[in-house]
Amino acid sequence: MKHETVLKEEAITYLNIKPDGIYVDGTLGGAGHSKAILSHLKDGFLYAFDQDDFAISFAKEVLKDLDRYMIIKSNFRYLKQRLNDLGIEKIDGLLLDLGLSSFQIDDASRGFTYLKDTTLDMRMDQHQPLTAEMIVNTYDEKALARIFFVYGEEKNGNRIARKIVENRPLKTTMDLVKICDQVNYKDKGHSAKRVFQALRIAVNDELTVLEDVLKDAVSLLKPDGRLVVITFHSLEDRMVKHFFKDITTIEIPKNLPIQNIDTSPYEIVTKKPIYPSEAEY
Structure with a gap:
């Protein structure tokens, strides 16, 4: 199985890795980013989070010849708590890659794809009870x-x-796709794309989780620490942009004579979004 790591070089560049720093990969996935981070560490350490059993097994194989890391099976919404439990209160950088791993899409039994007839699952953590099938039914x-x-x-x-x-009842992905085909038959793209995205987000509570981890992330960063977030759809993108804007902006009432204005302790490093290079397409 082949896993393609998105924006690997760009993510490493903007993390500005210190050889002795403490870093967190909040979305271990296929371990491409984690492996790249470890290649820049000397006396530092990496904590890598994932809730997907297959991803953890796959990552262990990818990282088997490396050290100075720990894999933590957990949703990254509990990242701060789990790090604090280990005595880690501050970190030098955090990476969040919010996309699905290719193996999650390729494994039809996971139910993320609308191109194959399979179960309506869509769980990142296969031990949680809520599935897409439960939601639609x-x-x-x-x-x-x-x-x-x-x-x-x-x-x-x-x-x-x-x-x-x-x-009702809907049992498989194709049951749902057929309904989307009947309604979105004029769409240029796949009729079920947006519905599958919506169900996946709902099943995994993705936007609430993202909101939680962003708040925790900035409280964990050391001075000069970096937070790098890779988004894949407009909802994530807007949420991250608004969050960054909110924490880097000090609201000043208009027409008031204010001296010694406070400045935000945070700074946006990238003035514009960073997109994959042509080589990645």
């Missing part, structure tokens, strides 16, 4: 429509939700 029409609109920006969310309720 138990949530009411209004709740489903809200998920599709808010998490998938699906303009036909109401119609899709209504058809889901009318055609």
Whole structure:
């Protein structure tokens, strides 16, 4: 199995790794970023988080010849707590790669793909009880429509939700794709893309988790520490941009004679988003 690491060189560059620093890879995945971080450490240490059993097994094989790291099986929303439990209160850098790993998509049994007929699962942590199948078969029409609109920006969310309720029970990904095909038949892209994104976000509570970890991340950073976030869709992108703007901006009331204005302790290093190079496409 081959795993492609996204924005590896760019992520390492902006982490500005110190050889003796303490770093965290909040999304271990295929271990491409972790391996790159470790290659820059001498006396430093890396803590790598993931909640996916397969990802952890795969990463252990990738990193088997390296040391100075620890893999922690946990959702990164508990990152600060788990680090504090280990006596780590401050870190030099944190990387969050918010995309799905290629092996999660390629493994049809995980239910992330709308291109194969498989179970409606979509769990990152396969030990949690909530699945996509439970959501589509138990949530009411209004709740489903809200998920599709808010998490998938699906303009036909109401119609899709209504058809889901009318055609219950749904058992497989193709059951859901057929409904999306009936509603989004005029779409240029895949009819179910936005609905699958929305369900995946809902199953894994991804946006709440992201909000939590961003708040914890900045409180963990040492002076000159770096937070690098790789986003893959507009919801994540907006949330991260707004968060960075909020923590780096001091609101000053207009037309008030204020002296000794405080400045934010945080600074945005990249003035514009960094995109993958042509070599990655």
